[in-house]
Amino acid sequence: xxxxxxxxxxxxxxxxPDPVGFLKRHDGxxxxxxxxxxxxxxxxxxxxxxxxxxxxxxVMGLSGSGKSTLLRCLxxxxxxxxxxxxxxxxxxxxxxxxxxxxxxxHKMGMVFQNFALLPHRTVLENVAFPLQVRGTARQERESRxxxxxxxxxxxxxxxxxxxELSGGQQQRVGIARSLAVGPDLWFLDEPFSxxxxxxxxxxxxxxxxxxxxxxxxxxxxxxxxxxxxRVADRIAIMKDGAIEQLGTAEQLVTRPATPYVAKxxxxxxxxxxxxxxxxxxxxxxxxxxxxxxxxxxxLASIARQIVTTERPIDVVDDEGILVGTLDRGTYIDALxxxxxxx
Amino acid sequence: MERPTKVGAPGALARxxxxxxxxxxxxxxxxxxxxxxxxxxKVPQAWTVPxxxxxxxxIDHLREDALFGLFSFxxxxxxxxxxxxxxxxxxxxxxxxGFPDFGIPAMPWVMTAGLCGVLGWALxxxxxxxxxxxxxxxMAIFGKWELxxxxxxxxxxxxPIAGSIGFLLGIMAVKKPWFEAVIVPLLNVLQSxxxxxxxxxxxxxxxxxxxxxxxxTIIFAIPPMAxxxxxxxxxxxxxxxxxxxxxxxxxxxxxxxxxxxAARQALLVGVNQVIMQCLAMVVIASFVxxxxxxxxxxxxxxxxKIGQALESGVAIVLMAIVLDQLSRAAAEKQPSHxxxxxxxxxxxxxxxxxxxxxxxxxxxxxxxxYASVWPDExxxxxxxxWDGLVDWITLYFFDPLQYFRDAMLLYVLIxxxxxxxxxxxxxxxxxxxxxxxxxxxxxxxxxxSGFVLFIAFAGFWERSLITAYMVAVxxxxxxxxxxxxGIWASKTDRRAKMAKLWCDTFQTFPSFIYLIPVIMxxxxxxxxxxxxxxxxxxxxxIRYTVFGLRNVPQDIVEAGITSGCTERQLLWNIRLPxxxxxxxxxxxxxxxxxxxxxxxxxxxxxKDIGQEIFRALTFNDAGKGLVLGLCVAFMGLTADxxxxxxxxxxxxxxxxx
Numbered sequence: 001x002x003x004x005x006x007x008x009x010x011x012x013x014x015x016x017p018d019p020v021g022f023l024k025r026h027d028g029x030x031x032x033x034x035x036x037x038x039x040x041x042x043x044x045x046x047x048x049x050x051x052x053x054x055x056x057x058x059v060m061g062l063s064g065s066g067k068s069t070l071l072r073c074l075x076x077x078x079x080x081x082x083x084x085x086x087x088x089x090x091x092x093x094x095x096x097x098x099x100x101x102x103x104x105x106h107k108m109g110m111v112f113q114n115f116a117l118l119p120h121r122t123v124l125e126n127v128a129f130p131l132q133v134r135g136t137a138r139q140e141r142e143s144r145x146x147x148x149x150x151x152x153x154x155x156x157x158x159x160x161x162x163x164e165l166s167g168g169q170q171q172r173v174g175i176a177r178s179l180a181v182g183p184d185l186w187f188l189d190e191p192f193s194x195x196x197x198x199x200x201x202x203x204x205x206x207x208x209x210x211x212x213x214x215x216x217x218x219x220x221x222x223x224x225x226x227x228x229x230r231v232a233d234r235i236a237i238m239k240d241g242a243i244e245q246l247g248t249a250e251q252l253v254t255r256p257a258t259p260y261v262a263k264x265x266x267x268x269x270x271x272x273x274x275x276x277x278x279x280x281x282x283x284x285x286x287x288x289x290x291x292x293x294x295x296x297x298x299l300a301s302i303a304r305q306i307v308t309t310e311r312p313i314d315v316v317d318d319e320g321i322l323v324g325t326l327d328r329g330t331y332i333d334a335l336x337x338x339x340x341x342x
Numbered sequence: 343m344e345r346p347t348k349v350g351a352p353g354a355l356a357r358x359x360x361x362x363x364x365x366x367x368x369x370x371x372x373x374x375x376x377x378x379x380x381x382x383x384k385v386p387q388a389w390t391v392p393x394x395x396x397x398x399x400x401i402d403h404l405r406e407d408a409l410f411g412l413f414s415f416x417x418x419x420x421x422x423x424x425x426x427x428x429x430x431x432x433x434x435x436x437x438x439x440g441f442p443d444f445g446i447p448a449m450p451w452v453m454t455a456g457l458c459g460v461l462g463w464a465l466x467x468x469x470x471x472x473x474x475x476x477x478x479x480x481m482a483i484f485g486k487w488e489l490x491x492x493x494x495x496x497x498x499x500x501x502p503i504a505g506s507i508g509f510l511l512g513i514m515a516v517k518k519p520w521f522e523a524v525i526v527p528l529l530n531v532l533q534s535x536x537x538x539x540x541x542x543x544x545x546x547x548x549x550x551x552x553x554x555x556x557x558x559t560i561i562f563a564i565p566p567m568a569x570x571x572x573x574x575x576x577x578x579x580x581x582x583x584x585x586x587x588x589x590x591x592x593x594x595x596x597x598x599x600x601x602x603x604a605a606r607q608a609l610l611v612g613v614n615q616v617i618m619q620c621l622a623m624v625v626i627a628s629f630v631x632x633x634x635x636x637x638x639x640x641x642x643x644x645x646x647k648i649g650q651a652l653e654s655g656v657a658i659v660l661m662a663i664v665l666d667q668l669s670r671a672a673a674e675k676q677p678s679h680x681x682x683x684x685x686x687x688x689x690x691x692x693x694x695x696x697x698x699x700x701x702x703x704x705x706x707x708x709x710x711x712y713a714s715v716w717p718d719e720x721x722x723x724x725x726x727x728w729d730g731l732v733d734w735i736t737l738y739f740f741d742p743l744q745y746f747r748d749a750m751l752l753y754v755l756i757x758x759x760x761x762x763x764x765x766x767x768x769x770x771x772x773x774x775x776x777x778x779x780x781x782x783x784x785x786x787x788x789x790x791s792g793f794v795l796f797i798a799f800a801g802f803w804e805r806s807l808i809t810a811y812m813v814a815v816x817x818x819x820x821x822x823x824x825x826x827x828g829i830w831a832s833k834t835d836r837r838a839k840m841a842k843l844w845c846d847t848f849q850t851f852p853s854f855i856y857l858i859p860v861i862m863x864x865x866x867x868x869x870x871x872x873x874x875x876x877x878x879x880x881x882x883x884i885r886y887t888v889f890g891l892r893n894v895p896q897d898i899v900e901a902g903i904t905s906g907c908t909e910r911q912l913l914w915n916i917r918l919p920x921x922x923x924x925x926x927x928x929x930x931x932x933x934x935x936x937x938x939x940x941x942x943x944x945x946x947x948x949k950d951i952g953q954e955i956f957r958a959l960t961f962n963d964a965g966k967g968l969v970l971g972l973c974v975a976f977m978g979l980t981a982d983x984x985x986x987x988x989x990x991x992x993x994x995x996x997x998x999x
Contacts, residue, residue, distance in 0.1 A: 072584075075588060077584050077587055077588070101590045101591075101592060102590070103590075104587070104588055104589065104590035105589070105590030106590075108588060109588070110584070110585070110588040112581045112584065112585060113581070114579065114581050115581075116579065116581035116582045116584065116585035117585075118582065118585075118599075118600065118603060118604060119603075119604060119606075120603040120604070120606055120677060121603075122679065129589055129599070130588075130589035130590060132599075133589050133590055133591050133592075133595050133599070134590055159679040159680060160679045161676070161677045161678060161679060163676060164678060164679060177585075177589075178588075181590075187588075
């Protein structure tokens with residue numbers, strides 16, 4: 001897959017009287033007990049991961065878990081205490097102010113939870129703002145802004161002011177603004193949390209539609225596990241500033257690394273998350289039956305077939321080659337979280 | 343992070359004990375006053391610190407010797423004063439005097455009125471436009487044209503200058519923490535200095551006259567703008583700032599394209615404050631020779647021509663209302679989008695209207711001279727009406743007024759003054775120090791007792807006690823009247839709205855105005871002074887009471903209702919206790935207002951610090967004026983520090999912070 005777009009290694013962000021010194025005294029790896037005992041607050045604790053080009057990494061955690069601070073460390077809105085953040089192989093933490101400004105003007109976009117629109121600018125001016133800042137001529141930036149506004153479905157609202165728009169529309173402006181410079185790396189900080197549930201769902205679809213077209217590298221923050229499952233390629237679950245587990249939704253549900261992750265995933269409807277591949281039993285190679293199912297089908301989509309078929313159903317991959325079988329018992333166990341009889 | 347607060351369950355005794363302990367040292371010293379040695383009773387003369395001499399030495403040095411390269415400090419101040427005459431002459435020429443050298447007349451009054459009308463319409467609606475145009479027309483028709491336009495031109499020149507300076511100071515403070523650490527305490531002191539203390543150094547360095555008055559006005563109006571700029575820029579949501587950063591703003595772009603526009607509303611509230619402070623000051627600056635309505639008012643008051651004074655007062659009040667409403671409307675105005683492809687007229691309705699107004703009024707003044715200058719023979723005067731009112735009051739209310747005045751003096755003022763004068767200065771220091779210590783620890787105790795010690799050692803302890811007694815009586819009466827009124831007004835939306843409107847309106851009046859009715863009723867003296875203070879200082883207590891009571895969290899009130907509280911129980915058990923911290927802030931403001939007014943009331947013959955400041959003004963004694971001003975400021979700040987500390991602690995205890 002090549003090199004990661006953005007990566008972080010052993011990233012720390014501590015708040016307190018002397019975070020750097022404190023970290024040094026504990027050889028760079030203080031325990032959470034030591035941090036708490038000395039009155040420090042750990043927002044980000046020894047976090048490492050890679051995000052590949054075109055991948056959506058969702059960072060999921062409850063409020064106070066440090067997910068927003070982690071995002072701000074990646075975008076360097078917050079200066080981390082220790083560790084490194086590599087963007088396209090370049091260390092972000094040693095970048096000078098002017099280098100950072102250049103990076104943000106060309107390579108990064110960010111969407112904020114409360115939209116953070118400039119109240120005195122129209123939709124068009126808000127979207128054109130990052131282009132204006134980097135010195136793009138008026139004509140060019142406005143035509144570019146109009147394109148992006150059309151892309152997010154706000155055509156006709158260019159002259160409106162933020163307060164004249166609904167929450168969902170405002171966030172569309174926020175999204176358009178973050179896309180105006182054509183960034184490679186797209187940060188979204190709980191972009192839909194301030195919206196009503198129905199609008200939120202609509203905006204998630206919109207986001208997925210956009211991503212299909214744009215294929216950006218994305219770090220997406222949310223506190224909503226359902227949202228994480230809907231949009232993520234991989235999910236990182238954070239607690240007390242550290243990542244509890246990082247993996248695909250399926251991995252988190254089927255093989256939770258810690259009780260905390262298990263607790264999170266226990267109420268997730270599995271039939272819409274698990275694929276046949278993740279629960280099927282292996283089998284010896286032979287010619288598959290006519291009613292074989294695909295390995296990447298979701299369990300929900302084969303429910304009727306499972307109910308009406310007595311014998312184990314054959315599972316095939318994309319090329320139609322037999323890769324396993326699935327019987328009724330395993331299917332039920334997988335849905336209702338029974339350990340399969342191994 | 344929230345720090346856990348210790349919540350115990352103190353018994354009734356313990357709860358009563360803390361306030362009792364706070365006043366205990368004071369009580370002991372006060373009750374044993376007769377046993378105390380003399381030096382504990384009155385500040386010994388020998389202990390007086392020559393603050394005044396020191397200040398005067400600095401001022402003399404600046405005035406006589408200080409050189410900045412090629413010019414002296416005094417040259418510098420004179421040069422600035424010269425500089426101010428240019429814009430002043432320009433605006434004045436435009437509004438009232440014309441430019442005789444070029445043969446250009448001033449704007450016809452119909453044009454001024456019309457343009458003000460268009461401005462009001464543009465900023466809010468046609469009603470504000472009518473109000474603005476009507477008030478301007480009033481000035482012309484009632485013979486106050488020249489005076490009011492002179493006053494207006496001072497405001498129009500002073501406000502932008504003061505606003506820009508305050509704005510720059512505010513930006514500096516937000517960007518440089520060390521500068522903020524310096525300027526915020528300075529702003530606190532400056533905003534509690536009485537008006538007159540600004541006038542004396544101006545008189546020393548610039549002299550007396552119209553431009554000196556303008557400069558005093560500018561200086562006086564800087565602090566509120568600086569403060570509101572700091573408040574506004576700090577109030578911007580962190581996300582907006584982050585959005586600016588992520589867009590790749592440089593620091594300069596951040597400030598001008600993100601922060602300042604995002605803080606627009608707070609900044610415009612600052613502008614409103616600046617304009618109102620300018621108007622208040624330009625009236626008082628007539629003491630150093632600023633011309634205009636204030637000068638007229640001062641002159642008429644001095645010769646006790648109440649009717650004519652009232653006439654000028656009404657003109658000032660109308661001007662205050664219009665300026666306040668216009669600038670407030672500007673702050674409240676929100677941008678909204680325009681439909682596409684509309685005509686030029688619809689796209690720029692206000693500009694078109696303004697052009698039309700200019701055209702029509704030029705045409706009118708070409709046809710009839712009445713449109714350019716209102717003729718003297720048609721000028722109306724309300725003075726006879728007001729004089730009639732004064733006569734009528736004197737005729738029918740002389741006895742009750744006299745009786746009220748005497749009773750006030752005999753049974754309230756003189757006893758309270760006697761009581762205050764018996765307070766040993768050490769008792770006062772003890773009270774303030776212990777209160778500070780119990781509310782905010784050693785630091786607060788040191789700060790507030792430092793304030794009181796300064797007053798004691800500056801050598802004006804007795805005078806300060808008189809000021810304190812007048813403020814205390816006035817504040818007490820304000821609370822006695824204002825609290826029930828506030829409670830009454832908070833009962834329904836309608837009343838609350840009315841109360842807010844009245845408070846807003848009365849607060850815009852320059853404080854000097856309040857002297858007119860009390861002189862009318864009580865002539866001069868302590869009763870008149872205290873009445874003026876009460877009227878003026880009543881505003882904040884009513885405002886904060888209404889605000890506090892109406893902002894009690896609705897769910898707590900509903901919890902009370904569903905528990906079966908009667909209206910009275912609701913008030914006593916829920917609304918008042920929860921609103922009490924806010925009401926205390928109102929009392930705090932009332933004290934500040936009272937201190938401002940008590941100094942101005944020196945004009946009608948009080949015997950307190952105000953009178954001394956007044957004298958200092960007469961003798962151009964800048965050192966004395968400043969030190970006395972600081973005494974007043976420190977009194978206010980002592981009360982302010984203690985009450986805000988108490989209120990903040992109480993609010994966090996109630997979970998309201």
